[in-house]
Amino acid sequence: MRLATLAWKNLCVEWRRALNVGSFLFFAGFFMALFTCFIGSVKTNMETAVINALAGEVRLQPAGMEKEDLFSLSGSWEEINYLTEAEMERAEKALRERINPVEVVKRVRHNVLFISDTEEVGGMILGIDPKAVSYRKALTLTAGRYLENDYEVILTETQAKNLEVQVGDTLGVLAQTKEGYTVDSALTVVGIGSVDLLNLFGYNVAYTDLRSAQELLGLTEREATDVIIYTGDKKRALETKQQLAAYFSENGLPGPTPALTTWEQTGGFIMGGINFLSILFYYFTAVLLFIISILLINIISMTVLERRRENGTLRAIGFGRMKVAWLFLQEIQLLVGFFGLLGIVAGSGVVLSLGRKPIEFGLPISYLTGRHFVFHYDPVRVFAVFCILYGVTMVVAFFPVYRATKVQPVELLKEEK
Amino acid sequence: MDIVCVQAVTKDYDLGQTKVHALRGIDLSIQEGEFISIAGASGSGKSTLLNLIGGLDYPTSGEIRINGECINNLHERELNRLRLNTIGFIFQSFNLIPVLNVYENIELPLLIMKGVSKRERKERVMRLIEAVGLSRQIKQRPSELSGGQRQRVAVARALVTKPRIVLADEPTANLDSVTGLEIIDLMHDINKAEGTTFIFSTHDEKIIKRADRVIYLEDGLVKKGCPGKSGETK
Incomplete structure (x- = not known):
């Protein structure tokens, strides 16, 4: 057995808990892929309109x-x-x-x-x-x-x-x-x-x-x-x-x-306007990511809290704080790697299928999309979204995990009694 | 040389405005290879003392020496090393990892132990599984085992790193009397065969009788005896 096996088994056996965090990461990946392609498409379409x-x-x-x-x-x-x-x-x-x-x-x-x-x-x-x-x-x-x-x-x-x-x-x-x-x-x-x-x-x-x-x-x-x-x-x-x-x-x-x-x-000023619009959209994405982070911290905090006993046991048998933290993070890594990626793939699928023919939009959305909006799939942008989701998840997961491992083992074991 | 030496150890807990004196100045020493019971009523300080010896907690004052080394001021990393290499733990509620099977639970501490090859890991785990009589349950998870079987896994896990000391905090409290005695006898057999020092806490008179030496605690103090030879000896 390797240590990663423990992370994997935890996910497989405690699948409901894994599904809880995983479904959240799935939707985060899905909407981020969709949203970023939408932003990219609006920008590309506007630039193309300027050119043409x-x-x-x-x-x-x-x-x-x-x-x-x-x-x-x-x-x-x-x-x-x-x-x-x-x-x-x-x-x-x-x-x-x-x-x-x-x-x-x-x-x-x-x-x-x-x-x-x-x-x-x-x-x-x-x-x-x-x-x-x-x-x-x-x-x-x-x-x-x-x-x-x-x-x-x-x-x-x-x-x-x-x-x-x-x-x-x-x-x-x-x-x-x-x-x-x-x-x-x-x-x-x-x-x-x-x-x-x-x-x-x-x-x-x-x-x-x-x-x-x-x-x-x-x-x-x-x-x-x-x-x-x-x-x-x-x-x-x-x-x-x-x-x-x-x-x-x-x-x-x-x-x-x-x-x-x-x-x-x-x-000229239209390009400035388009760039401003993109920045505005990315600001909303950042806010969305912030909200996702807060929710993720809460979910992971609860998960880690539920597993105080496991944490305490591992510490008692000689596992260091960072070793235990890494075990938890490995699980998160597997979750974001699977569910986050799945969400990104699903989002990409939706973008690709929507991109087959123009979508009709009326006012006021047509100001952004035009009357016939064409979705553009940008794999580089989507890959960047996955990297951001992965990075943000790992960073926000680290805090509750690190906080949990900072507790003295005796306290972790006492809690169980 | 004493493998465990506890000198004038106190432990206080701050509970808001109240201060609880869990240990009020414990002196004791334990020789390598002893099979010792720490007995006393609930709240007498048995678990606190075991936690301090095991480096899971820090004393308020006094000194604890394990194999001649004072562990009071050890860095967290050194305490981890101590717990991994020198001390094995057995808990009242077994504390097995629910998602791992018998083999994997026993193997777990070896995964972070340096210098143990995969082959040696397997040999050690299999030998212990046989010793605790769980060869047929090797693939089963804790939820599929009885209380006695779970504690046997815990005993094997505590011994797999070949520790010099095994600390067991009320190892029989969650077991019926027959199974409890079986576990104590298993621990005693290993103590005799391997020379591993066992220190276990209990308030069960039947279990206490199995110990080579008993240290009675009452209100955070050793009831009888003096430093170096505390308590009663059978």
């Missing part, structure tokens, strides 16, 4: 624009920064030679004034190639269709509501060109929708076709305010940015080197 709706993985824009917050509407009407034809040519060459992007979206972004028959509302307009795919993944239409032709616009639900327009209506747009002239244009509302996951951050951007937007700013067909690069792997954004930066530095460009930013930099 606006930021791309890497953005290339005129020099000196690195610190610009893409989502901010505070950009001035007067100051228009754009990539010249020569810069665009060099940038396109770099993209062709250095990286193999999934999609490159040449874009014109500007603050404009939308004018309907009844209302005037300021807002941001994004001119993109109507055939672009990525923005469609983020923008959920509630009416109409995506862009197909020139002089079309897709409004957000908020914009449409404020302007009191519907699909099929014509909308006046007032903008200022790069030369400083004010121009107006008429765009047909072909779609109304929203980027659900960014509603929480007040994301309110109208999409139009690239040519219409270029005309509004007085840009030529070769000019754009920025270029959005989709690599299909957001983790490689920094690497892609560095590759492009190296190319520009080696080959030189007419004028100052264009600014390159990753989606995390471009995301």
Whole structure:
């Protein structure tokens, strides 16, 4: 027999007691796996929405624009920064030679004034190639269709509501060109929708076709305010940015080197908001873990108290305090190793099965999840949860166990009489 | 040399505002190989004295020497070593580990004993199981044994580390008189065969008669005798 056998036998013979602690660890593991995958999915989905709706993985824009917050509407009407034809040519060459992007979206972004028959509302307009795919993944239409032709616009639900327009209506747009002239244009509302996951951050951007937007700013067909690069792997954004930066530095460009930013930099205050939300969620997880710890301490304290006689006997026959404590901890270790892991596996199973198809959510949860929430299973995150559960359980178990073994053996044996 | 020497030992318990004087100045000495009974009524201090000799508790004053070594100020780790190597315990309520079978209960102290190979462990356990007559119950757990059988397991467990002293606190109190006498006779046989010193407490006159020497305690004091030769000798 080995000492571990005693721990194992204690669990097997006293299975009701083991089940008591074990079921608690099972549910802790289950909910922690579920919750952490939910948090991770919300964060991932929001980041993906930022990338698809606006930021791309890497953005290339005129020099000196690195610190610009893409989502901010505070950009001035007067100051228009754009990539010249020569810069665009060099940038396109770099993209062709250095990286193999999934999609490159040449874009014109500007603050404009939308004018309907009844209302005037300021807002941001994004001119993109109507055939672009990525923005469609983020923008959920509630009416109409995506862009197909020139002089079309897709409004957000908020914009449409404020302007009191519907699909099929014509909308006046007032903008200022790069030369400083004010121009107006008429765009047909072909779609109304929203980027659900960014509603929480007040994301309110109208999409139009690239040519219409270029005309509004007085840009030529070769000019754009920025270029959005989709690599299909957001983790490689920094690497892609560095590759492009190296190319520009080696080959030189007419004028100052264009600014390159990753989606995390471009995301501006929305990324800050997402990170804050994650921290908030992890704070709740920490509180949950704290409550679990308190309950666990109570359960283990009761278990150890019930076994004072065994503790006293072991001490009397020569077992040291730490040896006895280790025996108890071995049992806890087996319990968390089995039941905790079982809970994690069950939680993972639920996440994987829920992740097969989007889950429909209504307000207000849809602010976090979007209308169609997709669960992402992250094994690294789940493994980290197991490690945390294991670590926390062992640490919180140590205190009642250590306290119990601190009692003099004579006291432990006396209790029984 | 005395294997156990107790000099002017007192033990007080603080119970709130009351102080209980469990031992009021005990002097006694025990030679190696003796089979001694500590007798006295309930509350006379028998268990307290055994706990102090066994290093399970500390005296309030006085000195206890085991094999010439004063154990009063021993570090907890050294007391553990003493309990593991030199002293074996037998309890009134057996104190077996309920989830372990007979073999495993007896083997338990050997698991933390250094220098005992697996083979030697098995030999020692099997020899003792045979000696206490439990060869047929080897796989049974304590709950499947009678009181007498449980105490036999406890005796074997106390002896498996080859201690020089075995302390038994009312080992027959939870047994019927016949079984109690059987246990005492078993202990006596081992005492004669192995030379192990046995010190057991009891208030049963029939059991007391089996002892080679009896030390009577009354209100925390040795009733008769003087240091070194306390009590009555048969």
